[in-house]
Amino acid sequence: MDSIKVFAPATVANVVCGYDILGFAIDEPGDEIILTKNDFNKITITKIEGDGGKLPKNPEKNVVSHVIRLFLEKVNSTQGIDIELYKKMPLNSGMGSSAASSVAALVAINELMGKPFSRQELLPLAMEGERIACGNAHADNVAPALLGGMVLVRSYEPLDAFKLPYPKGLSVVSVHPHVDVPTGEARKIIKERISLKSAVQQWGNIAGLVAGFCTNDLGLVSRSLEDVIIEPVRAMLIPYFYEMKQLALDNGAIGFGISGSGPSVFALCEKKDIAEVISYKIKELLNQKNIESESFVTKINDEGARVIN
Numbered sequence: 001m002d003s004i005k006v007f008a009p010a011t012v013a014n015v016v017c018g019y020d021i022l023g024f025a026i027d028e029p030g031d032e033i034i035l036t037k038n039d040f041n042k043i044t045i046t047k048i049e050g051d052g053g054k055l056p057k058n059p060e061k062n063v064v065s066h067v068i069r070l071f072l073e074k075v076n077s078t079q080g081i082d083i084e085l086y087k088k089m090p091l092n093s094g095m096g097s098s099a100a101s102s103v104a105a106l107v108a109i110n111e112l113m114g115k116p117f118s119r120q121e122l123l124p125l126a127m128e129g130e131r132i133a134c135g136n137a138h139a140d141n142v143a144p145a146l147l148g149g150m151v152l153v154r155s156y157e158p159l160d161a162f163k164l165p166y167p168k169g170l171s172v173v174s175v176h177p178h179v180d181v182p183t184g185e186a187r188k189i190i191k192e193r194i195s196l197k198s199a200v201q202q203w204g205n206i207a208g209l210v211a212g213f214c215t216n217d218l219g220l221v222s223r224s225l226e227d228v229i230i231e232p233v234r235a236m237l238i239p240y241f242y243e244m245k246q247l248a249l250d251n252g253a254i255g256f257g258i259s260g261s262g263p264s265v266f267a268l269c270e271k272k273d274i275a276e277v278i279s280y281k282i283k284e285l286l287n288q289k290n291i292e293s294e295s296f297v298t299k300i301n302d303e304g305a306r307v308i309n
């Protein structure tokens with residue numbers, strides 16, 4: 001095999017109360033990548049589409065070439081690779097854009113080089129892509145993009161990330177207001193110290209959320225989708241966040257929150273028609289405020305990244 005094409009999904013990280021430790025993949029949108037072996041022992045980026053010219057084509061600076069280099073070093077290979085990256089999701093969106101690119105690149109190179117690693121074994125390499133993208137090797141975007149479904153990162157040292165069960169048939173609304181919230185910036189404003197009272201509330205909520213996922217208890221999931229630590233700080237970066245939240249909950253959402261570091265927001269819904277109403281009403285609100293946006297009504301993607309051909 002000399003060439004391969006892979007899709008990797010967008011992701012919703014944090015899932016309200018699980019900062020840096022919980023995330024899920026969604027069916028759409030996502031990134032596509034084509035890798036082709038070359039005979040020059042060099043990693044080159046021959047094409048990037050859909051980024052508005054914003055991403056580096058310098059292989060020293062793009063996450064896709066960075067993680068491919070790490071992979072080839074790990075297998076002691078000097079194989080040359082040409083990279084075509086097709087961004088089919090917004091940048092700086094809160095939908096795991098850099099993560100989708102890194103994961104697509106790693107799944108593709110792993111396939112091209114004879115699948116020496118499992119998806120789990122690729123996870124640390126994918127996290128290194130996040131490190132150069134936003135300055136921190138968090139796993140709550142790359143893990144669900146790689147493994148699919150809902151992923152809990154129980155521990156970073158040692159790394160312990162695994163799929164959780166979750167209520168099937170849920171619909172997901174993702175709305176991306178066209179405002180810029182770079183992940184790195186949204187991480188810098190997080191307080192390093194929190195009160196014991198807030199910590200108790202947060203770990204109660206994350207425990208309840210995981211229990212609700214595992215027991216298919218939508219009421220418990222709904223009660224647990226509360227964030228007393230990150231949301232109060234980051235909501236200030238997202239225009240009309242609380243108005244959008246109220247709209248979603250008033251129209252039947254199980255829960256609503258910031259997608260990753262924002263500005264995208266998401267809602268979990270029991271039925272697709274509820275999701276469609278919420279998507280419409282949130283976009284209508286943003287239009288009234290002269291804020292452009294795009295929205296997706298989709299589902300949790302249980303497969304993760306996949307080979308397209």
Ligand SMILES: Nc1ncnc2c1ncn2[C@@H]1O[C@H](COP(=O)(O)OP(=O)(O)O)[C@@H](O)[C@H]1O
Pocket residue numbers: 055056061062063064090091092093094095096097098099101132133134182183184260261262
């Ligand atoms: N392929 C890439 N190579 C290098 N940097 C990237 C790449 N994709 C995104 N970034 C950078 O990573 C940071 C996070 O952006 P992005 O991943 O698009 O946001 P989000 O994860 O919220 O969707 C931004 O500074 C962005 O410019």
Ligand SMILES: N[C@@H](CCOP(=O)(O)O)C(=O)O
Pocket residue numbers: 011013014019020021093094095096097138140141183186187259260261262
């Ligand atoms: N846990 C991270 C998740 C960032 O998600 P992204 O989609 O905005 O990159 C954080 O909250 O910083």
